[in-house]
Amino acid sequence: MLDSLKNPTVIAAFVTVIGAVIVSLLTVRSTIRAARTTAAATKDAQHIAAEVKRQQETLSRLLVPVVAPSMIDSMKKLWQETANFAASQTPPITDLERRKKFVEALSVWYYTDGNGLFLSSETRDALFRLRCYALLPEEAKDAGFYLDHARYGPKDLPKSDEELSKNLRDKASDLRTALKDQLGIYGVWSEPAGGSTAPRPPEGTPARIMRMITQTATWVIIAGVELLVIAVIAAILFLR
Structure with missing residues (x-):
């Protein structure tokens, strides 16, 4: 068995498999870190957009009583035109x-x-x-x-x-x-036909980003486990 461990082919197989597993784990780590960063940035952008929208709505509520009469009159003229x-x-x-x-x-x-x-x-x-x-x-x-x-x-x-x-x-x-x-x-x-339906989360939301990254990480981990199993089987065969 010790002689088998000294076999260059066995050593190369172990090194290759261990390297593949390490690369897979590092990829998962980097992917999850990038996902967290992207999700945080997206969340911040959404908070800013929501605050801007709230300020605009507040301004609109203040302006409506002032401009509404003139706006209605002007639009009636355009309607007639x-x-x-x-x-x-x-x-x-x-x-x-x-x-x-x-x-x-x-x-x-x-x-x-x-x-x-x-x-x-x-x-x-x-x-x-x-x-x-x-x-x-x-x-x-x-x-x-x-x-x-x-x-x-x-x-x-x-x-x-x-x-x-x-x-x-x-x-x-x-x-x-x-x-x-x-x-x-x-x-x-008017109301939309069939009643209202809950909108689908837009592309780029933190929840969807994390879901995609989690799926990717899962597949990478599965691939790493499969390589590890193959390595063990190969080692058993070589050590016989």
Whole structure:
């Protein structure tokens, strides 16, 4: 048996297996340490985000009584301005002069009258998108409007007056929907179908990170144990 222990093959096998086990254990240790660090950083970020949100909600509650009357009035004007363009029963909207006046009215409402102050980013984007769909790039340039067609305009120009009209109606409808979303109309008067369900924890939460790391560590430990068992079996065979 002592002679077998002096065998270079046996020694190499033991060294290889022991090294593999040590590497596996070090990997588990490093992985768990990284998981704890990541989980702690994520938790801190969530606390900061929650505090910022709380401060924003507090500020909103203080501002609502002050700005609500003016905001409702301004949004009612925008609702009325887009009424004829969003209605499906109106004739096709292809007249260039009419579209120019419409874009001008939206610009005055947003910039000159200062109503853009009341819009959320989603509602603002819907408004800018509507303006870019109402006037095509060359039409806007000739009329002296500087619209961000690269960001808000259609990818492909309409091939017919009917398509132009349909696109315009769709974007006007989207804007009106965004207005109602911003005011919370859908949240007040409607409920999700099937009732509410508990949201799934978002990616990156400490609990999910620890769960993934634990699963990884488990597989690494199992692999290390399997290597150890193989090493023992190999040693028994060599020492016979």
